[in-house]
Amino acid sequence: MINSYENIILEKEDKIALITINRPQSLNALNGKTINEISSALDELASDHEVRVIILTGSGEKSFVAGADIKEFSDFNQEKAEELARNGHNNLFNKIENLSKPVIAAVNGFALGGGLELAMACHIRYASENAKLGLPEVTLGLIPGYGGTQRLPKLVGKGIANEMIFSAKMIPAQKAKEIGLVNEVYPIEELLTKTKELAKIISNNSPMAISKAIFATNLSDTDKGFETEIKYFGELFEMEDKKEGVSAFLEKRKPNF
Known part of the structure; x- marks a missing residue:
């Protein structure tokens, strides 16, 4: 285990790296420090020739990532808000999507707002049966700012994406599988094991x-x-x-x- 981070835990074993977002007191909400730490971990893993697959999950059994940390940007003006979104895209979300190694999201609970956007940036998504996914930004008078309006339509189609974004409704894991938002759904106690099994298969390929x-x-x-x-x-x-x-x-x- 590597302990150089405060808000994430980074572990490596058998060609597989596991990044666990570890802010259980705030349901693993994404703040600036957490985004920077995940980004730094990805840079580290991208250059590690022993690592072939990366798994991203949240600590505990309640939440993958419950969203962005609203307290951090509640008083932003337009300029600062655009900078926040642009930096998030460049520093983390686009970095995941374009990483040369597969990143699998193990969605172990709530994946809301920035949390769902984080999962959608990953190449593959597995979810636990208790997971709930959604983009609630319009209830705050906002829209998704970390790629939600772009990645969700590509995954589930424009009509379903519009319904999810406009209504801000959360959907359960099984519904997410039916619409193609997640690949598989497992009991919470099996989620990480099943995700590692897939990662192991991938790690043996070229x-x-x-x-x-x-x-x-x-x-x-x-x-x-x-x-x-x-x-x-x-x-x-x-x-x-x-x-x-x-x-x-x-x-x-x-x-x-």
Whole structure:
């Protein structure tokens, strides 16, 4: 375990890193310090060649992240509010989405506002049966500011995204799975185990291929998507992972990436 952070716990084991947001007294709400610490941990893990998959979760069994810490920005003006949102995008949310290693959210309870936006920035989402997800910003006279209006429609479709954003309703985990917002739902006591099982499977595959797949998939709704896929597909033919993977297949053994 690494203890250089105050609001998160960072652990590494068997090619997998676990970041636990640890502010249970505030239901793991995101404040500036927590955002900066998660960002720093991601930078550390991105350059750690032993780590191939990252899991992001919250401490306890009540909340993944209950939202942004409203007390921090309650008196902001327009300029400061735009700076807050832009810094959040650049420092954390976009960083997760564009990280070269898969990030899996283990949503262990409330994922509201910035918490749901954090989960949506991750590449895969597993949730506990007690999880509740929503974007309540319009009840504060605001809109989501950390990517909610952009990522939610891509995951669930524009109509459902509009309903969730306009109504500010929370939805249960099973409903979130039905609409494609989360991949799987498990009992709270199984959530982290199941998430680690998936991470282990991913960690045994080619890290270079997965990195290219992340970048290509992130462009799937742009006019650059197909050309990027073709380019990366070709590039991988020159890399050691492809040589090992194909050799292992032909030799009927498991690849060693």
